[in-house]
Amino acid sequence: GNSVTQMEGPVTLSEEAFLTINCTYTATGYPSLFWYVQYPGEGLQLLLKATKADDKGSNKGFEATYRKETTSFHLEKGSVQVSDSAVYFCALSDPDTGNQFYFGTGTSLTVIP
Amino acid sequence: GAVVSQHPSWVICKSGTSVKIECRSLDFQATTMFWYRQFPKQSLMLMATSNEGSKATYEQGVEKDKFLINHASLTLSTLTVTSAHPEDSSFYICSASQTSGWQEQYFGPGTRLTVT
Numbered sequence: 001g002n003s004v005t006q007m008e009g010p011v012t013l014s015e016e017a018f019l020t021i022n023c024t025y026t027a028t029g030y031p032s033l034f035w036y037v038q039y040p041g042e043g044l045q046l047l048l049k050a051t052k053a054d055d056k057g058s059n060k061g062f063e064a065t066y067r068k069e070t071t072s073f074h075l076e077k078g079s080v081q082v083s084d085s086a087v088y089f090c091a092l093s094d095p096d097t098g099n100q101f102y103f104g105t106g107t108s109l110t111v112i113p
Numbered sequence: 114g115a116v117v118s119q120h121p122s123w124v125i126c127k128s129g130t131s132v133k134i135e136c137r138s139l140d141f142q143a144t145t146m147f148w149y150r151q152f153p154k155q156s157l158m159l160m161a162t163s164n165e166g167s168k169a170t171y172e173q174g175v176e177k178d179k180f181l182i183n184h185a186s187l188t189l190s191t192l193t194v195t196s197a198h199p200e201d202s203s204f205y206i207c208s209a210s211q212t213s214g215w216q217e218q219y220f221g222p223g224t225r226l227t228v229t
Binding site: 004041042043089101102104106 | 117147154155156157159206208218219220221222223
């Protein structure tokens with residue numbers, strides 16, 4: 001079946017630190033992979049996505065590369081800011097199941113000045 | 114950008130009563146709306162998919178008679194939890210899509226339901 005596993009939080013970093021949030025997946029087909037971000041009091045927003053192996057999604061300084069050989073889609077940012085404090089969700093969508101999204105449990109990130 | 118609202122943001126109800134949660138697309142027409150449920154420290158689980166003017170499609174294990182979904186217009190879908198029990202307490206999140214595809218899903222802020 002399809003599933004997503006992401007590192008548990010909470011994660012607390014100082015401003016300008018390097019961020020990695022690990023995400024691995026299992027899928028029966030060839031999924032698309034996503035990172036969503038949820039700021040306090042708001043809905044989930046698409047942060048970046050990758051639709052095939054070796055694709056790199058990037059947005060707002062965040063990056064993630066679709067690694068088929070390691071079934072991973074780790075989120076990275078070189079220098080975090082206080083405004084990056086949020087909950088981050090890794091997700092996959094399997095084209096064989098149409099609209100079905102599979103989410104990780106979310107990782108809470110707090111960046112302190 | 115596309116905005117989806119949910120109302121109420123939190124609700125407390127007594128066991129045996131019913132509660133309705135609204136999901137609205139504020140600046141676009143939503144062909145498809147999705148309802149998710151999230152338990153503490155767990156993933157979002159898709160409950161059902163609804164298309165405007167037709168019956169919702171429920172995921173396996175979701176009781177359609179307990180979780181009534183109505184997508185009466187292109188901007189509004191409602192989830193009614195009937196005869197609520199404490200185990201129905203959860204965080205309910207909706208999303209809306211302008212197409213039938215997943216790429217265009219926009220998420221609401223969620224509704225916290227507590228059943229006492």
